[in-house]
Amino acid sequence: MSQQTRFTLSQSDIPKQWYNLNADFPEPLPPPLHPGTKEPMPPAALEAIFPKNLIEQEISAAPWIEIPKPVREIYALWRPTPLLRAVRLEKALNTPAHIYYKYEGASPAGSHKVNTSVAQAFYNKEAGTKRLATETGAGQWGSSLAFACSLFGLECNVYMVKVSYDHKPYRRMLMHTWGATVHASPSDQTEYGRKLLAQDPHQPGSLGIAISEAIEDTVKTPHTKYSLGSVLNHVCHHQTVIGEETIKQMEQAGEDPDVIFGCCGGGSKFAGLTFPFIRGKIKAGKKYRIVGVEPSACPSLTEGELRYDFGDTAETTPLLKMFTLGHNFIPPSIHAGGLRYHGMAPMVSHALKLGLIEAEAYHQTKVFEAAVQFARTEGIVPAPESAHAIAAVVKEAVKCREEGKKRVLLFNLSGHGLLDLSAYESFLHGKIQDV
Numbered sequence: 001m002s003q004q005t006r007f008t009l010s011q012s013d014i015p016k017q018w019y020n021l022n023a024d025f026p027e028p029l030p031p032p033l034h035p036g037t038k039e040p041m042p043p044a045a046l047e048a049i050f051p052k053n054l055i056e057q058e059i060s061a062a063p064w065i066e067i068p069k070p071v072r073e074i075y076a077l078w079r080p081t082p083l084l085r086a087v088r089l090e091k092a093l094n095t096p097a098h099i100y101y102k103y104e105g106a107s108p109a110g111s112h113k114v115n116t117s118v119a120q121a122f123y124n125k126e127a128g129t130k131r132l133a134t135e136t137g138a139g140q141w142g143s144s145l146a147f148a149c150s151l152f153g154l155e156c157n158v159y160m161v162k163v164s165y166d167h168k169p170y171r172r173m174l175m176h177t178w179g180a181t182v183h184a185s186p187s188d189q190t191e192y193g194r195k196l197l198a199q200d201p202h203q204p205g206s207l208g209i210a211i212s213e214a215i216e217d218t219v220k221t222p223h224t225k226y227s228l229g230s231v232l233n234h235v236c237h238h239q240t241v242i243g244e245e246t247i248k249q250m251e252q253a254g255e256d257p258d259v260i261f262g263c264c265g266g267g268s269k270f271a272g273l274t275f276p277f278i279r280g281k282i283k284a285g286k287k288y289r290i291v292g293v294e295p296s297a298c299p300s301l302t303e304g305e306l307r308y309d310f311g312d313t314a315e316t317t318p319l320l321k322m323f324t325l326g327h328n329f330i331p332p333s334i335h336a337g338g339l340r341y342h343g344m345a346p347m348v349s350h351a352l353k354l355g356l357i358e359a360e361a362y363h364q365t366k367v368f369e370a371a372v373q374f375a376r377t378e379g380i381v382p383a384p385e386s387a388h389a390i391a392a393v394v395k396e397a398v399k400c401r402e403e404g405k406k407r408v409l410l411f412n413l414s415g416h417g418l419l420d421l422s423a424y425e426s427f428l429h430g431k432i433q434d435v
Contacts, residue, residue: 005087007249009080014072019240021275021347022233023063024282029233029350030321033308041318049218049226051127054120057234065237067119074118074151078107079241083249088377090397097400098255099393101413102246102273103380109174111383111415112269113144113229116238120227121148130223131155135185135210137265137340138164138385139171140415141229146180156180157224159187159213161340162205170419185210192216192314206330207266207341212314230266231311231320231345239272242412247276250410257288257410259396263388264292264301264359267345273412275347278356290357292348293388295367297435298331300324300344301352301359309343322349339385362391363434368427370394371417383415384423 022029031040046055057065067075086099104112124132132154136142142158149156158180165172165184175182185205186193190213196203203209211228218226228235250256260277262270270292280286292301304323311317313327324343331340344352351357364384371387373394374380382390389411400407417424426432 003085003087004253005085007083007252009245009248011076011080013245013248014075014079015241015244016067016072017064018067018237019244019276019279020060020063020065020237021278021351023061024279025350025354026282027354029346032318032320035310035315035317035319038319046318049215051124051129051225053123053127054234057237058232068122071119071122075115075241078114080245081106081242083246083253085253086374086378089374092373092377093394093397093401095397095401096404096406097397098406098408099397100250100253100257100408100410102242102249102410104242104412104414105380105383105416109140109144109147110418111140111144112239112242112272112412113141114147115241115272116229116235116268117141117144117148117227118151119238121145121152121154124225124227125152125154129154129225131157131221132227133157133214133217133221133224134227134229135159135161135207135214136164136229137161137207139168139175139419140383142180142182143171143174143178145227145229146175146178149180150178157217158182159185159210159217161185161207161210162203167422168419174419185213187213189213190216204330206313208311208313208327208329211312212316215312215316216314230268230341231343233347235268236271236275236345236347239268240275242272243274243276246273246410255408258407259289259291259409261291261293261389261392261409261411263339263385263414264294264344264348265339265385266341266343267348269385269412269414271345271348274357278351281356291392292352292357292359293392294359294361295339295388296361296363298325298340298342299361300342302361304344306349306353311343320346322346323352339388360392362388365427365432365434367391368424368432372424372427380413381417381421381424382413383417384420386412386414387417
């Protein structure tokens with residue numbers, strides 16, 4: 001195998017700015033609405049849960065946001081991340097397609113989430129915050145925020161969706177190792193959690209419920225702010241370091257992608273890779289086909305409704321214009337816990353509405369089939385979330401074989417699956433079923 005398969009950058013190539021797709025949308029993004037008045041939300045109303053410096057990023061119309069030097073210095077622990085060509089997978093599929101993947105799994109917490117957790121911890125520290133409250137699904141976000149808080153001396157309180165709390169004990173242990181406090185959600189720590197437990201002691205939880213608990217914790221605890229790992233604009237901005245690096249690495253490879261895939265839960269990992277490429281579609285007339293891939297059990301993009309909805313089940317968040325299954329939707333207990341959110345990031349939703357992207361949904365057995373094939377050819381065990389993108393890539397590569405056409409395929413391998421091995425064991429023993 002003589003062709004180059006790994007494309008790396010130097011630390012001087014770590015992006016110095018985050019990209020804001022809002023500046024380039026051909027139609028403006030609909031504003032968030034106040035949960036009480038249903039009128040556009042004034043920025044000052046967000047100060048109860050977010051620091052001013054992050055609110056400024058949330059509402060920014062500037063195309064570029066400077067990355068602070070302390071954040072870039074921490075990024076240098078794992079960035080730039082490699083771009084790899086999956087030549088062994090190509091051979092196994094007997095496809096003329098060229099398959100590339102941007103690998104975010106080598107970060108300290110094992111996923112892309114640290115790109116924003118470090119930034120959010122930095123800005124909160126600068127604003128005088130002492131403690132952060134958050135939710136987490138599969139635990140990738142919770143562990144990433146716990147890591148970032150440990151670097152900046154902040155307390156970290158995490159509400160982890162109960163089904164993942166039980167299924168993924170090692171991510172919970174990772175959070176504890178970095179000094180965070182972790183509660184299975186719904187919990188007995190909040191009024192809302194106690195109310196739900198009284199109604200159903202076996203409630204499996206959802207990200208919407210965990211968000212409600214984290215926000216209640218935030219507004220009732222002094223010196224505390226809320227931190228979110230996906231969905232919001234500033235979170236999507238922070239992740240664009242992925243795509244900015246990838247553009248340079250694809251130039252190294254001497255190819256431009258025809259189709260770009262990313263898994264979709266709340267939207268941040270998808271945004272991180274694809275938003276810089278969407279800029280190319282808007283400003284340079286690029287013909288990329290960009291595909292968001294989600295679970296059939298929680299299909300907000302493919303089966304949801306584009307409308308204003310709450311981000312949580314207790315109806316305490318601002319109303320966001322997004323593709324949603326409804327804020328009371330309780331998703332099935334699939335193993336891709338990070339994709340079990342009822343709605344999609346407003347910026348991702350807006351991109352779909354404008355026809356800049358498209359969406360597909362896959363059942364989890366097909367996802368794990370692709371994940372195992374990837375692991376047995378490329379060696380990396382992917383997170384179940386990332387494996388949704390792999391399933392779509394495999395389908396497209398097979399299509400290339402059947403049509404006899406070479407296409408360049410790119411996806412974001414946004415996390416490793418080394419702490420998801422119990423899910424792989426279930427799949428390999430035939431215990432995983434489609435919902």
